[in-house]
Amino acid sequence: MNIHKVKQIINAEVICGEELLDMNLKMGCGCDLMSHILAHINHDSGSVLLLTGLTNPQVIYTSDAVDIKVICFVRGKRPDDDVVKLANERGVVLMCTQLPLFESCGKLYKEGLRGISENV
């Protein structure tokens, strides 16, 4: 599923990385715990979508460490400009949706995005 499709399913707004929306995503991970991301995202993370309610710079640094390229903030949260700048420098796509975490994940899963433990 490409990012255009994700955007449509959870009615998300693109904050940066508009030119990268053709990128293909296979798995999703809904998580407010960066420790968990560092410990459990192992390989092929280039096709992982991270959904989170956190908007601090560590979300970008953590994603960078494990090569996650697409992040969607839930519950209508928006990051500060310096966080957007960090994402831009790394070619990371940022989006935001008004939906809560559970509903965002549920809708995407229903449409075929898999979980990271399913390892597709």
Next chain:
Amino acid sequence: MSDIVRTSKIQEIAYECKVEEAMTKDVITVAPSDTMVDVWMKLRDKRISGLPVVSEGNLMGIISVEDFIKCIIKGRKYEQVKNNMTTHIEFIYSDEPLIHVFKKFEKHRFGRFPVKERDTKKLVGIITKGDVIRCLLKRLEKDYYEEETQKNRMENIFHDIKSDKTTVILKYHVKGKEFKKAGEKSSLLKNALLRLGIATEITRRIVIASMETEMNIIIFTDGGEITIWVEEDKIKVNAVDSGPGIPDVEKAMIPGYSTAPDWVREMGFGAGMGLPNIKNCTDEMKIDSKIGKGTSLEFIVNMKK
């Protein structure tokens, strides 16, 4: 880059890109039975100068500001669109290359062309000069980005430098309690390792372990220093901080054990997964800690043959 190269690059894109990629898909239209007043309100609200006239998805004509003005002069502003529209329409198919749009703009004085789907002949979009330019810029930017990353992906440094033993040493100072920048040094390390030509899988293991280390130094200590030795067969990392030290290292290594305060949890850390994760990511790990003095953490990742 010279002008000649740039020009041909744009031409190349103009041949490659299809109208479909550049066009606006949400077309504002009017029906043949609408009145000229309806037309005027749409033109005014959307700040545009012309509209396609559509019936059941089929393109019937084009109606412009000029057509509306003519009707006003004749006092016929409540007349239907179908009696005032232009029926000779210059359109383009969605599967044509952008270069055809360029040629059309050169040939005709129109500011926009309706776009039809070739099989169904239905209206699927509209294209203006602005759309074309936006599409070209987007492609140029994407190509440029790919070129840049290609350039930065270096050959492994150890293939180029001949010596009996080559070691590249990197050092990062980490300030304690400066949470805002937590993760920055590990991000710099990632770039440095990729720049040295270290394989992505090895880089990732080192960077994840370094990120955990950096977070711990910032959260639990007054500051420290991370040193990385990059060698042909392995990467070794040593992190020393100036206290307070870990009272029970064995306990600290248990997954889930954490003394992190609530504010750290609120930022998404403090699950007690850091030290076990470092052990998982690396081939060797060693902790030396003295209460009141500080902690020294060392880990090694071997390059795979």
